[in-house]
Structures are given as structure tokens and as C-alpha cells.
Amino acid sequence: MKKVIYPGTFDPVTYGHIDIVRRAVDLFDEVVVTVAVNPSKQPLFSMEERIEMLKESLKEFDSKVLIDSFDGLLVEHAKQVGARAIIRGLRQISDFEFEFQMALMNRKLSGDITTIFLMPHERYTYLNSTVIRNLASLHADVSNFVPPVVHEALKKKFPRK
Ligand code: COA
Secondary structure (H helix, E strand, C coil): CCEEEEEECCCCCCHHHHHHHHHHHHHCCEEEEEEECCCCCCCCCCHHHHHHHHHHHCHHHHHHEEEEEECCCHHHHHHHHCCCEEEEECCCHHHHHHHHHHHHHHHHHCCCCEEEEECCCHHHCCCCHHHHHHHHHCCCCCCCCCCHHHHHHHHHHCCCC
């Protein structure tokens, strides 16, 4: 059983993240999508809200995708859930430096867990959650970039006056 873990802040989940999950599901038996507590970020959505949106957005994958959260070291959580590898999405060259550093540090911390990079479809290369939050706060239409459940949640966070 080849299980992998896909960590991120998912504040909120976008079609870019879902594209990565779809690719991972094609390659592995089980994908654990794990929401990180990242002390350097102040999320718009609570942990519970992010998990709920992920559950709704990823329900087409059934039991091949599990959703959980963690607070601590990623490699420790990966071991706890029995994952053999960490999935990360690479959208553009600018992602590479940070991702390369993180992959090497994680390998130093735990030599038996490999980082695997997957590239989302080109249409998502410019997408990130900050852009989505900014657009939504200005009441721009983000329905091409996020699933309906996220679109509705963003409308509630940023109601039109
Ligand atoms: N499509 C769209 N957007 C994507 C994307 C994709 N395929 N992949 C990443 N992004 C965006 C995210 O939305 C996020 O946007 P934002 O910064 O505007 O919110 C940004 O790219 C960063 O990606 P994300 O995957 O959320 O990573 P992160 O930097 O928030 O989290 C962790 C990285 C959680 C994996 C890392 O901090 C971690 O492992 N923490 C645990 C502590 C630990 O073990 N530290 C040691 C590591 S060496």
C-alpha cells in the first residue's frame, strides 16, 4: 500500500491544489491531505473551516484521500500516518528554492521519507491562496479558481455592504 502525504496551509483550497491531489491519486494508493498549523501565517479560515472545505472539495476521491491536520514536524506526522513520501506542488521556478531547501531539510531529519514534486496544469501556475483571498475581499469573481464550497465561504467572509 503506497501512502503519501500532501501538506499545506490550504487557506483556502484551490483548483491548483485539487489538480495536485488528482495526480497523486493516479500514482499512489492513498493520499493524506494534511492541513498545517503554520505559525508564520495568519489564516483567514479556521482549521475546522479549511478541513470542511477540503472534505467537500475532495469527496470525488472517496477513500483514496484522507484529510487531517498537524501541528509540529511534518516528517513526524508523515511517519505517524504511515506515508512513504511527501507530495509538493511546483508551479514555477520561484517555488523551487524554498521547496528544495525544505525537501533537503526533511531528508536530513528523516532519510526514509522522500519528497516528490508534481506540477499542476499550466492554467494554475499563477494561482495561490493569497491571490484568491485578495480577489475575494475585493468581490472579484473567483469561481474559475476555487470549488463552489470555497466560493460560497469566501462570499460569507467578505459580504457586499
Ligand atoms: N495550486 C495553487 N496554489 C498552490 C499550490 C497549487 N498547486 N501549491 C501551493 N500553492 C500555494 C498555496 O496556496 C500557498 O499560498 P499562500 O502562501 O498564498 O497561502 C503557497 O503556495 C504556499 O504553499 P503551501 O503548500 O500552503 O505551503 P506552506 O508554505 O503554507 O506550508 C508546510 C508548508 C506546511 C509544508 C511547511 O511549512 C511545513 O512542513 N511545516 C511543518 C513544520 C516542519 O516540519 N518544518 C520543517 C520543514 S523543513
